Amino acid sequence: MRISVIGCGYLGAVHASAMAELGHQVIGIDVDERKIAALAAGRPPFYEPGLPEILASATASGRLRFSTDIADAADADVHFLAVGTPQVPGSGAADLSYVDAAFESLLPHLGEGALVVGKSTVPVGTAARLASRLRADAPHASLAWNPEFLREGFAVKDTLEPDRLVYGVAADHAASMLDQIYRAAIEAGTPRIVTDYATAELVKVAANSFLATKISFINAMSEIADATGADVTALADAIGHDARIGRRFLNAGVGFGGGCLPKDIRAFTARADELGLGDSLGFLKEVDAINLRQRQRVVDLAIEALGGSAFRKKIAVLGVTFKPESDDVRDSPALDVAVQLKGLGAEVVATDPEGLENARLRHPQLDYTSSTHDALRDAELVVLVTEWREYRALDPEEAGRLVAGRRIIDGRNVLDPVAWRAAGWVYRGLGRP
Numbered sequence: 001m002r003i004s005v006i007g008c009g010y011l012g013a014v015h016a017s018a019m020a021e022l023g024h025q026v027i028g029i030d031v032d033e034r035k036i037a038a039l040a041a042g043r044p045p046f047y048e049p050g051l052p053e054i055l056a057s058a059t060a061s062g063r064l065r066f067s068t069d070i071a072d073a074a075d076a077d078v079h080f081l082a083v084g085t086p087q088v089p090g091s092g093a094a095d096l097s098y099v100d101a102a103f104e105s106l107l108p109h110l111g112e113g114a115l116v117v118g119k120s121t122v123p124v125g126t127a128a129r130l131a132s133r134l135r136a137d138a139p140h141a142s143l144a145w146n147p148e149f150l151r152e153g154f155a156v157k158d159t160l161e162p163d164r165l166v167y168g169v170a171a172d173h174a175a176s177m178l179d180q181i182y183r184a185a186i187e188a189g190t191p192r193i194v195t196d197y198a199t200a201e202l203v204k205v206a207a208n209s210f211l212a213t214k215i216s217f218i219n220a221m222s223e224i225a226d227a228t229g230a231d232v233t234a235l236a237d238a239i240g241h242d243a244r245i246g247r248r249f250l251n252a253g254v255g256f257g258g259g260c261l262p263k264d265i266r267a268f269t270a271r272a273d274e275l276g277l278g279d280s281l282g283f284l285k286e287v288d289a290i291n292l293r294q295r296q297r298v299v300d301l302a303i304e305a306l307g308g309s310a311f312r313k314k315i316a317v318l319g320v321t322f323k324p325e326s327d328d329v330r331d332s333p334a335l336d337v338a339v340q341l342k343g344l345g346a347e348v349v350a351t352d353p354e355g356l357e358n359a360r361l362r363h364p365q366l367d368y369t370s371s372t373h374d375a376l377r378d379a380e381l382v383v384l385v386t387e388w389r390e391y392r393a394l395d396p397e398e399a400g401r402l403v404a405g406r407r408i409i410d411g412r413n414v415l416d417p418v419a420w421r422a423a424g425w426v427y428r429g430l431g432r433p
């Protein structure tokens with residue numbers, strides 16, 4: 001198939017490369033010239049394991065090209081819309097201006113029988129609105145909504161081997177075209193749900209809301225555990241053995257962040273309010289509030305560990321990205337904690353294997369080092385907030401020789417409290433005795 005991917009940010013760059021890897025002829029379009037230049041040169045503008053390899057092989061094969069000119073998408077049979085849907089500051093609603101602008105720019109270039117496929121995460125009702133726009137101005141084209149479920153850090157595998165495919169369509173031929181695109185996954189047995197636009201849009205935000213709720217549920221349990229001396233990790237293990245509950249996404253800690261979960265639950269809540277159904281999703285406001293409270297809890301634990309004040313104390317912050325295997329610092333709890341501690345007068349030195357460049361752009365006021373040793377040296381407190389493998393593997397004795405005070409806040413509950421305490425550290429996790 002000839003495919004265009006409009007919007008080559010995180011999702012679009014991975015999707016375009018993966019589609020070319022599957023043998024399709026792909027053109028990636030973005031309005032950001034620097035991004036397009038980097039991708040065309042085979043350099044992903046962000047860190048994602050496995051992406052450089054498929055980007056290189058797809059561009060070398062001639063199956064993947066990039067352009068800033070939407071007219072270059074005109075030859076494609078299928079056009080994926082993968083532009084951003086960020087949060088409107090204040091209201092929390094999704095900002096659809098990028099989707100609308102990309103869609104409008106594409107309209108004059110849609111060939112006979114072309115299929116426009118929405119990939120971006122949008123409020124329910126968006127696809128129906130765009131479909132009626134197509135009927136008015138490009139009746140020879142049609143629309144499908146095909147939400148994306150990839151996880152950063154596993155994006156290539158998740159795209160090539162998705163755990164399900166969801167098509168929101170209004171006609172059978174749209175589903176057949178998507179089947180041709182995803183033939184490899186379908187032949188491998190990937191479940192495929194063909195449904196209407198509204199359901200497809202809702203599946204995406206419902207999935208992220210469920211994941212966010214699971215995390216906030218366990219974080220609420222960790223608050224109760226802290227007050228009662230219980231151990232939230234053992235609790236998660238125990239309830240997780242119930243197959244109806246499952247152990248995944250029950251890791252208590254500093255909470256969820258990133259470019260999806262926080263903004264998606266807020267946009268969903270805002271959409272429910274618009275529909276007059278605010279009460280139905282009222283619990284998501286609580287999910288958000290519990291989540292944000294975890295960042296404050298980590299800051300409070302840090303102050304407590306330092307005897308009541310962080311002023312002029314050196315604090316090593318391990319991790320700035322919202323999760324490991326990513327350089328993404330969008331709504332990162334780790335970076336938020338670092339900024340709050342700096343605001344309280346601490347001498348914060350933050351480190352991260354991949355996220356420093358992005359963190360520096362957002363928060364130039366912080367001190368950064370790429371060396372874990374330099375961050376730890378002479379620190380009076382260590383705060384682990386992103387569970388990169390190298391931080392999980394830290395040796396308490398070795399780390400203890402570098403710091404000025406053996407105090408650690410394990411904001412991801414990934415270290416062994418027994419081993420750290422045995423090495424003379426004051427160890428605090430969240431909801432762990």
Ligand SMILES: NC(=O)c1ccc[n+]([C@@H]2O[C@H](COP(=O)([O-])OP(=O)(O)OC[C@H]3O[C@@H](n4cnc5c(N)ncnc54)[C@H](O)[C@@H]3O)[C@@H](O)[C@H]2O)c1
Nearest residue numbers: 007008009010011030031032083084085098102120121148
């Ligand atoms: N990042 C993820 O892991 C992920 C996973 C699933 C779904 N999503 C959803 O996918 C969408 C994109 O997310 P992202 O993280 O890739 O965002 P992003 O901000 O990384 O990328 C968006 C890209 O769209 C480009 N763009 C904006 N307007 C354009 C236009 N008119 N024409 C062409 N390009 C334009 C921007 O320059 C940018 O490169 C969002 O709706 C998001 O919720 C993201």
Ligand SMILES: O=c1ccn([C@@H]2O[C@H](COP(=O)(O)OP(=O)(O)O[C@H]3O[C@H](CO)[C@@H](O)[C@H](O)[C@H]3O)[C@@H](O)[C@H]2O)c(=O)[nH]1
Nearest residue numbers: 148149150151152215249250251255256257258260322323
């Ligand atoms: O038990 C857990 C699991 C995750 N997290 C945090 O939750 C956030 C989100 O993690 P994850 O879902 O793995 O990252 P994303 O790459 O943002 O992926 C989510 O958001 C994407 C964009 O919508 C979806 O496509 C994915 O399916 C969905 O998992 C991160 O800050 C994690 O640290 C926890 O705190 N505890």
